[in-house]
Amino acid sequence: MKQSTAADARSSASMSRNRSTSGLSREQMLELYYYMRLTRSLEERLVNLYRQTKVVGGLFRSLGQEADAVGSAYALDRSKGDILSPLIRNMGSMLVQGATPLEVIRQYMARGDSPTRGRELNIHFGDLVRGFIGQISHLGDMVPVMAGVTLSFKMRGEDRVGLVYVGDGATSTGAFHEGINFAAVQRCPLVVVVENNGYAYSTPLSKQTAARELKDKAVGYGIAAEQADGNDVIATYEATKRAVDRARSGGGVTLVELITYRRKGHAEHDNQSYVPPGEIDKWEKTNDPIDRYIQVLSKDFAVDKTELESIDSRVKSEIDDATDEAEKSPMPEPKDALVGVYADPPEEKPLWFREGVRAAVEVNERPASWGTHDG
Amino acid sequence: MKQSTAADARSSASMSRNRSTSGLSREQMLELYYYMRLTRSLEERLVNLYRQTKVVGGLFRSLGQEADAVGSAYALDRSKGDILSPLIRNMGSMLVQGATPLEVIRQYMARGDSPTRGRELNIHFGDLVRGFIGQISHLGDMVPVMAGVTLSFKMRGEDRVGLVYVGDGATSTGAFHEGINFAAVQRCPLVVVVENNGYAYSTPLSKQTAARELKDKAVGYGIAAEQADGNDVIATYEATKRAVDRARSGGGVTLVELITYRRKGHAEHDNQSYVPPGEIDKWEKTNDPIDRYIQVLSKDFAVDKTELESIDSRVKSEIDDATDEAEKSPMPEPKDALVGVYADPPEEKPLWFREGVRAAVEVNERPASWGTHDG
């Protein structure tokens, strides 16, 4: 079940005839709902685990931004091998690409069988096969990296597209600038999604840039721009889809600005004292992406409550299962830390004063990409 | 005589009534001519010295770009303490701020009494008092630095403006992006002159950016833009002047794109094999900034040949004198290398295997800013 179901649903959905104006079938429309709900509920579960001190490190929420992550990622075509690189508020996009709740929970709990085996935090993980590359903390750095990923698509004549997320704050970094410019000149098949959620940590957009709109940056790079209401999952999907289609057909880079709002603090510890009173409430009450989408589904597509409730309960049980499973996962063995800095040597030597500490990772347990190049 | 004459001429000129449409007096118009001619002739002299192998390091030319450097720098007000930071093709701007041919020649010849005492190459030198800060090689880095210089003007409520030059190539750097954005948000009194001379070393603009015009970058930073024919010294002056006035009156940053053409190679050794045939010729024949300006001066301002010739010969004699003087300058003493990495300690110790090498810089010869903060 779980994510494989979702992936199956998606590919069968693409054969369906029952399309909305956006070209999405009813099944796909429901799948969007599923991913948004999964994102929100999974993060809520993580909050519980965090409060139980089972999470190691900070907890980052995308509450109120689920539509932008899910809708944009949904515009990619996994069957073609499209790849995205998420940011901290794009767990939804990773779920769309096939990341599982179990992986996410294990990773947040720093378990030995988590995707990075306890090396990297939160949702900093990836899988080239499923089509997502884990970010590093240094903001902006993924833009040049995805420029290179998509350059390789172009060099090899592959029909693939890449997508990279940056926050409004990250647009101020040198890496963002160099990467997007490089990709623009090379006409790489790259979509740069700028998630404008109003804040970078405590810093409001007005202190981040004097530009009136972030999409205005596109012209300076000579690339196309799209802008959409990031809390409208269909609008987000459509704008990103235009960008993806443009990229795939050789039209180069598009900057897609998605306008949304970060309803939670930068991370769970942040009390948002810097936010003007009432602002969060207003977004919550009048502009929740899931609430809005439920309206659309029920009014325009006659999706009834029970149908949504069944998705909700499927989401809940998936998360419950994943939580149970993750709790059983072992912590990593200390000596795992020595493995895989280089392909050769595949393992660092333990320092002399640490000899005798139990070794855990045996050569034959090692993932293929530790120590070889075919990963 | 020499540069002091020029500075005098400039301040007396500002009292004159005889203004052109640009607000420039006849004397100022001639001064512009003087600086352009001085730039070109001084570089020609440097070529001679280079061929005589008297220049240490590469030689960089601004042939055909004299108007943009001179016209833009002329828009600053030295009496107010305005400061600029030049690039390698902006020797003209330094001369306008009071740098002398003697300094330039000594520096190119790596002499001990050159402005950097033999430490830095070519025109990488500055003087805060006269209002120019020497660049470093790493392109783009001066933009954040000048953002900070002008931030200090703003913080202290000073009526000063800063100007920083970048090439078309340098606009691709992360430092450019971060610096201009920072200054834009802070509304620093900063003018960013982008000298679009068509090439960055061998790289044509089309491989540097996909933007149609470099001035298009301004909107992405939410700042004003100006664009001018960089080979028209008056147009350059006027566009920059608008930007300077805007900065001084609290209007923040302006990006000024000056369109010009690099007629020589990146440096003297570059044979420009990558330039399409005829391109250089065409610019030389039809769009030389000095030739064009002579036309303007003679047609619209009735400046006659003899007047220009007297400026030319003044320029020549200034350069001759400077050359003679520079040739007499000593090379630095080896141990000068040890002085002034830190204010404290003011001097590195010689390495043990070098003891006995002659010490040259005595404490009392040291410039004030080596070892103290009041420089």
Place this chain on the structure above:
Amino acid sequence: MAEITYLEAIREALFEEMDRDENVFCLGEDIGVYGGAFKVTEGLQAKFGEKRVIDTPISEIAIIGAAAGAAHMGMKPVCELQFIDFISCGYDMLTNYVATARYRAMLPCPMVVRGPSGGYVRGGPFHSQNPEAAFLHTPGLKMVYPSTASDAKGLLKAAIRDEDCVLFFEHKYLYRRIKEEMPAGDHVVPIGKARVAREGTDVSIITYAATVWKSLEAAAELEKEGISVEVIDLRSLAPMDDEAIVATVKKTNRVLIVHEDTRTGGVAGEITARINELAFEWLDAPILRVTAVDVPLPYSPPLEDYVLPQTADIVKAVRRLAAY
């Protein structure tokens, strides 16, 4: 006076120096209204205003570069990096522009770059770094890394008053874990002077920052075994206090260097080379190093604990030296 934490000591230094000299100002990400990711600058903007406590875009190159420009003009900027790990983004600006300004251009560049550093907090590879080794190599920069609250205060005040650029590393593990009463008055600790954190006669540990505390723990344990350990807290990494280093070598003739940073290319190498040059004849045993393993720092507790140096490792290494 009451005891205050390492973090509060840093904050106190900032308040005092901004009060003392109107040219001092702070810039960094989220340091204003929010008071910084660790709340080091809390209250600073309320007192000194938005002009002197500036929230910047996410632009480390610009933060450092703008500080340099302002410093040239006589200001005294104090940059906060949200985590010191992001100093890597400003590496060019620091090493090429800032560090060389006085030497190549006679431009004074008095500024401080400070930020939360170090591990032991499950921060993972990008929120636990110790960047000192990357900058030790650059003439023109000074570097301090205090281990006590009073040194944190006194060294920050010295750094702000210095006429050159000082990198000021704050160990985030120590922020709220140690407390101390501050010396009265204008407490300034000179840059370039080490501190004897504990006197001893058998083996010297040369260390700095968080591992000073682990070394002291080890020393206490070793005392029970009859091994007397001297602990030198370098405090300043550039310039390094050769005199203090040589003094302890001559006293104990046995040296262990402990740092939290990875092993290869770490600061221990430089210290070893200096001891070798200055006091080779006094060595009765090889200089040993207890350091992190050469890997990016993982965040999962068993892994982080394994990679970073622990008290038990220090004990083991000292025992070996003592028995040598």
Place this chain on the structure above:
Amino acid sequence: MAEITYLEAIREALFEEMDRDENVFCLGEDIGVYGGAFKVTEGLQAKFGEKRVIDTPISEIAIIGAAAGAAHMGMKPVCELQFIDFISCGYDMLTNYVATARYRAMLPCPMVVRGPSGGYVRGGPFHSQNPEAAFLHTPGLKMVYPSTASDAKGLLKAAIRDEDCVLFFEHKYLYRRIKEEMPAGDHVVPIGKARVAREGTDVSIITYAATVWKSLEAAAELEKEGISVEVIDLRSLAPMDDEAIVATVKKTNRVLIVHEDTRTGGVAGEITARINELAFEWLDAPILRVTAVDVPLPYSPPLEDYVLPQTADIVKAVRRLAAY
């Protein structure tokens, strides 16, 4: 076969590797039509086309970052930095993204970053740098710095075939000054192995890059005085060949480390620490260092000559060691 220069050897390696493996491609500033600032890539674009020899914008972060992205996808990028001094702009991308990719994310990142390095050419502070010390400290990167034409070729071929990121430093002073006949066939020099550049019995010089030649000059001079000098050319700085280092220490018991880079925080410190740990008992004298002075490198000839290590300095230092 004819002799070719160090520069031509590098070019030959690029041609051969691009021929051998269609995944190899080059990117950098002005490397295409122009053939690079030093003409290393001359002819490469004519042969392999614009797709595989890419002129980039002036964007070191993007050059290195894009190489990493392409490397993840199975390409083998070779980045040229116009001068290695500009590697500082990509410091974050190299140390945080590239170096950690395999470890934190199991992402292979096979790529080469190469560029003209080093001084003795009146290049001044920003066109003469030796960046090795700044990267020695980062697990996940490899580093080579050849001193001969055949090593330049063989190590570059090894670097391109390596499964991780290799920083390949080319000494610009050697580009056209040394010549050598290339070994026949597919000449690959393994990364991580030092070379005995000259055998000797009294004193060992451990060095790399341009100072290998100065050390050989010094050795020839010292031979006349009856001092027999062994010269070890490290070739690879990461990983370092501990075995070769220990072997020479055990042979001569006296070590001089020579590098062109500045002294404090330079690679010599790490070498000293390793010798200390691995062969302390074999040392009959302190390990000495001949290095540049700790200042940004000035370009005026008398200053540059004074700052950089010269043959006479090496002679003097060896004499002291031999007499110890």
